Amino acid sequence: MEELYILQREVGRGSYGVVFEGREKGAQGDRVAIKRLPCNSPECIQLYLQELWVMRTTSQSHPNVIALHSCLVQTGPNTLQLLKPSRLPLDLVESALKGTVPPGQKHNTKVTNSNLSLSRKRPVGRTTKAVPRRCSALWLVMEYCEGGDLNQYILSQPPDEERNHSVIKQLSSAIAFLHRLGIVHRDLKPDNVLVQLSKSGPIIKVADFGLSKMTERLSEGDQTRPAFSSTCGSDFYMAPEVWAGRNYTAQADIFSLGVLFWAVLERITFLEDGCTHEQLGAYYVRGRWLTPLGEALCQNPGLQLVIPMRGRRAPPLPPPPAPALCDLLLHMLASDPDARPCAQELEGCLRRALRQR
Numbered sequence: 001m002e003e004l005y006i007l008q009r010e011v012g013r014g015s016y017g018v019v020f021e022g023r024e025k026g027a028q029g030d031r032v033a034i035k036r037l038p039c040n041s042p043e044c045i046q047l048y049l050q051e052l053w054v055m056r057t058t059s060q061s062h063p064n065v066i067a068l069h070s071c072l073v074q075t076g077p078n079t080l081q082l083l084k085p086s087r088l089p090l091d092l093v094e095s096a097l098k099g100t101v102p103p104g105q106k107h108n109t110k111v112t113n114s115n116l117s118l119s120r121k122r123p124v125g126r127t128t129k130a131v132p133r134r135c136s137a138l139w140l141v142m143e144y145c146e147g148g149d150l151n152q153y154i155l156s157q158p159p160d161e162e163r164n165h166s167v168i169k170q171l172s173s174a175i176a177f178l179h180r181l182g183i184v185h186r187d188l189k190p191d192n193v194l195v196q197l198s199k200s201g202p203i204i205k206v207a208d209f210g211l212s213k214m215t216e217r218l219s220e221g222d223q224t225r226p227a228f229s230s231t232c233g234s235d236f237y238m239a240p241e242v243w244a245g246r247n248y249t250a251q252a253d254i255f256s257l258g259v260l261f262w263a264v265l266e267r268i269t270f271l272e273d274g275c276t277h278e279q280l281g282a283y284y285v286r287g288r289w290l291t292p293l294g295e296a297l298c299q300n301p302g303l304q305l306v307i308p309m310r311g312r313r314a315p316p317l318p319p320p321p322a323p324a325l326c327d328l329l330l331h332m333l334a335s336d337p338d339a340r341p342c343a344q345e346l347e348g349c350l351r352r353a354l355r356q357r
């Protein structure tokens with residue numbers, strides 16, 4: 001058995017899997033995050049394959065997109081195989097296509113302190129070729145983000161305008177990169193933005209590509225071509241065209257980014273039903289109710305958003321964004337997707353708006 005990684009502790013759980021902090025084996029072993037995704041339904045397998053595909057495509061080529069180090073396939077209670085970078089586990093692809101669960105799902109490893117190491121069995125002779133792969137879980141090994149997600153990071157410290165500007169610049173650069181590659185994230189929200197801490201400030205990492213889609217590479221102007229129809233995303237960040245159930249394009253990401261930017265710049269938060277921690281996200285106030293911006297604009301495309309936000313919010317608050325930034329936010333949050341800047345334009349617009357402070 002060759003030990004590859006040491007699992008150290010659980011750092012979080014998502015709807016699908018568990019994430020651990022770990023280390024690469026060896027004296028200088030880098031800190032890594034290891035996400036275990038149990039393959040127990042064709043729907044979730046499809047999401048994992050999408051996530052894996054996108055992470056491989058972007059792998060380590062943009063500082064603000066989470067980097068995948070490797071992927072391991074669990075084929076037995078204690079058996080893991082390193083997946084070659086160009087390969088997908090065929091039984092999982094088949095399962096996603098056929099809508100059936102692959103056999104071999106019974107051995108879901110319960111991770112305890114006694115088996116906190118990820119080893120792979122070396123392939124033995126020629127026999128490995130004949131043994132069919134039965135994948136019960138995928139283990140994604142990626143860079144570790146000690147700053148937590150954007151909610152935890154921003155809301156745990158006093159407002160800081162410089163830091164907020166750095167965060168939104170990095171986010172816009174990440175989305176321009178993804179859209180250039182033809183990747184539309186479709187679930188941009190603070191939980192899916194992770195933070196690494198460095199001496200020079202936060203390094204933002206766009207993560208969680210389970211809902212993302214790959215299209216042909218998008219050049220400028222291509223953003224208007226309707227590409228998707230399935231409603232997906234998270235209520236408070238979803239664009240009006242997604243709320244309306246219309247076909248939509250990569251411009252839906254720009255809307256989500258607009259909600260996120262506005263919330264970061266003005267420290268706007270809300271509490272979702274059943275949740276105990278506040279989340280960054282802008283909204284529209286209707287009486288006593290907070291309505292997601294996309295929903296409000298879907299019902300009334302002529303709605304005039306007021307930026308900076310009026311109304312009392314709990315201090316400490318950052319200074320209101322400069323007029324040029326407010327204009328840019330209004331453009332990003334336009335009801336008409338074609339009226340929003342595309343990701344490539346956004347980077348330039350943001351640089352100019354930040355210069356005009």
Ligand SMILES: Nc1ncnc2c1ncn2[C@@H]1O[C@H](COP(=O)(O)OP(=O)(O)OP(=O)(O)O)[C@@H](O)[C@H]1O
Nearest residue numbers: 011012013014015016017019033143144145149208
């Ligand atoms: N690379 C990482 N470094 C550090 N922590 C991480 C990393 N990836 C995920 N986490 C933490 O692990 C937790 C679960 O992450 P995961 O991506 O599985 O789920 P999620 O995004 O919270 O949920 P969902 O998939 O339901 O949207 C999150 O709280 C996240 O902060």
